[in-house]
Amino acid sequence: MASLPSSVTVLDRFQVSPPPGSAPNASLPLTFFDVVWLPTGPVERIFFYPFPHPTSHFVSHHLPSLKSSLSRALRHFYPLAGRVVPPCGPSPEAKFQIRCSDGDSVSLTLAESSDDFRQLSGDQPRGFGRVYGLIPQLPPTGDGSIPLLALQITVFPDQGVSIGVAVHHVACDDSSSIHFVKSWAAAAACSVEDPSESPLSPPPLCDPTVIADPDGLYYKILTEMQNLKSAGPPPAPLDLPPVGAEQGDAVIASFLIGREQIDRLKQGAMARAGATHVSTFVVACAFAWACLVKAQAGFYAGKKSAHLLFSVECRGRLEPPVPAGYFGNCLRPCFVEVSMSDLIKDDGVFAAAEAIGRAIKELEHGILKGAEGWLEKIVSLTAERPMSIAGSPRYRVYDADLGWGRPIKVEMTSIEKTPGTVSLAESRDGGGGIEMGLVLPEKDMDEFARAFLVAPSFLET
Numbered sequence: 001m002a003s004l005p006s007s008v009t010v011l012d013r014f015q016v017s018p019p020p021g022s023a024p025n026a027s028l029p030l031t032f033f034d035v036v037w038l039p040t041g042p043v044e045r046i047f048f049y050p051f052p053h054p055t056s057h058f059v060s061h062h063l064p065s066l067k068s069s070l071s072r073a074l075r076h077f078y079p080l081a082g083r084v085v086p087p088c089g090p091s092p093e094a095k096f097q098i099r100c101s102d103g104d105s106v107s108l109t110l111a112e113s114s115d116d117f118r119q120l121s122g123d124q125p126r127g128f129g130r131v132y133g134l135i136p137q138l139p140p141t142g143d144g145s146i147p148l149l150a151l152q153i154t155v156f157p158d159q160g161v162s163i164g165v166a167v168h169h170v171a172c173d174d175s176s177s178i179h180f181v182k183s184w185a186a187a188a189a190c191s192v193e194d195p196s197e198s199p200l201s202p203p204p205l206c207d208p209t210v211i212a213d214p215d216g217l218y219y220k221i222l223t224e225m226q227n228l229k230s231a232g233p234p235p236a237p238l239d240l241p242p243v244g245a246e247q248g249d250a251v252i253a254s255f256l257i258g259r260e261q262i263d264r265l266k267q268g269a270m271a272r273a274g275a276t277h278v279s280t281f282v283v284a285c286a287f288a289w290a291c292l293v294k295a296q297a298g299f300y301a302g303k304k305s306a307h308l309l310f311s312v313e314c315r316g317r318l319e320p321p322v323p324a325g326y327f328g329n330c331l332r333p334c335f336v337e338v339s340m341s342d343l344i345k346d347d348g349v350f351a352a353a354e355a356i357g358r359a360i361k362e363l364e365h366g367i368l369k370g371a372e373g374w375l376e377k378i379v380s381l382t383a384e385r386p387m388s389i390a391g392s393p394r395y396r397v398y399d400a401d402l403g404w405g406r407p408i409k410v411e412m413t414s415i416e417k418t419p420g421t422v423s424l425a426e427s428r429d430g431g432g433g434i435e436m437g438l439v440l441p442e443k444d445m446d447e448f449a450r451a452f453l454v455a456p457s458f459l460e461t
């Protein structure tokens with residue numbers, strides 16, 4: 001674990017609970033969609049807001065209402081204040097569960113940074129170590145249970161404020177975690193005195209029984225995990241190669257694909273005979289993929305094919321569909337493979353788009369088809385370092401207004417843990433573009449920027 005940069009000083013630590021008596025004492029069993037995330041870690045985002053006031057002003061005027069609105073949001077998202085605990089007792093039916101009790105709390109850190117807010121919240125490459133200090137850490141529990149949410153508010157005096165959110169993936173996916181952040185924002189916009197206030201409507205549905213499991217996927221996946229593990233029962237980590245956390249020269253940067261470029265990419269992709277599904281997501285991923293193989297040409301040299309891995313949100317795709325507000329994980333992986341000879345061509349982006357579109361189309365043949373083998377396939381691909389996608393433009397992270405307007409930047413820092421991960425969000429300006437985030441060694445980032453900016457001639461206006 002990297003150490004805190006010297007520019008960040010922790011000022012205080014709080015534990016925030018749902019209002020007393022407001023959240024149920026509950027044990028929510030993990031579903032097969034959740035259990036696969038046990039050995040992973042938190043999904044982290046940092047929301048940056050302008051705040052031209054001193055820290056003392058923040059502490060006296062903003063902190064109390066942020067804590068109270070957080071508490072009120074947790075009333076609805078109470079599983080986030082709970083802990084995942086292993087099955088109790090030897091019963092074969094026993095499952096990992098999120099245990100929730102009155103008095104549960106989440107950790108909220110208040111910090112101050114002397115770093116340059118404008119630079120840190122920019123798009124240009126910044127040393128990852130500089131943003132690391134803004135990421136909240138899930139507190140160790142010492143008893144094998146897994147805490148699910150940690151938050152950090154960092155004030156940059158007279159410049160800005162950042163809100164770091166770390167949600168363990170075993171608790172929920174992005175659909176739910178952004179729902180939580182927006183509910184916190186909605187609660188922050190309501191008067192504390194108004195008893196009728198309720199965070200974003202409708203509230204989350206915290207009921208894992210809506211995830212039907214007629215084929216016993218929970219136990220099949222757990223067994224698969226046990227077969228793949230190297231260090232004890234879940235949640236011990238799987239035996240994966242080390243990730244990029246310790247890369248001293250890693251930089252984080254963002255790239256914007258504008259609407260016009262997306263439209264030109266879509267036109268080019270649709271002109272291919274094999275095009276089946278051409279969307280903004282498809283062409284944005286294809287473009288990032290083509291740029292990444294150029295940026296990491298050394299790694300890909302001699303490889304026959306390149307791989308892409310992304311999550312598919314399943315709520316509306318299940319039979320019967322699961323409500324959009326379901327709290328938990330409801331994702332399946334989608335695998336794409338393209339031959340290197342096609343991908344590195346000048347128009348490789350279209351070969352990539354065709355393959356991604358085909359993989360999405362294929363989902364129509366059964367959203368849970370092959371579920372027993374997903375984890376093994378993911379692990380077997382690790383050495384191939386697939387490009388993977390985190391986040392999604394559909395969750396509109398730039399709408400999260402915690403009291404200072406829209407964020408000027410939202411950074412998904414957890415992409416750092418898996419080399420080759422690209423985060424996606426809608427463009428902040430609302431113009432229909434896509435913002436991509438990457439963490440790469442500095443040299444590779446320069447190459448990525450070159451590939452990204454020197455777009456092929458067929459994309460020029």
Ligand SMILES: CC(C)(COP(=O)(O)OP(=O)(O)OC[C@H]1O[C@@H](n2cnc3c(N)ncnc32)[C@H](O)[C@@H]1OP(=O)(O)O)[C@@H](O)C(=O)NCCC(=O)NCCSC(=O)CC(=O)O
Pocket residue numbers: 043169173174175278279280281282311312313314331360389390391392394414
């Ligand atoms: C499989 C997909 C990626 C494929 O996306 P596509 O956009 O190609 O396909 P689609 O059928 O969903 O959408 C087709 C068209 O309908 C529109 N559309 C469809 N559903 C929409 C919705 N709910 N909200 C907004 N737009 C929607 C799209 O804009 C698109 O038009 P247009 O052509 O204009 O685009 C997606 O369906 C999906 O599941 N997205 C969510 C993935 C997700 O939750 N990721 C986060 C995982 S958690 C995570 O990442 C954390 C981590 O693991 O680190």
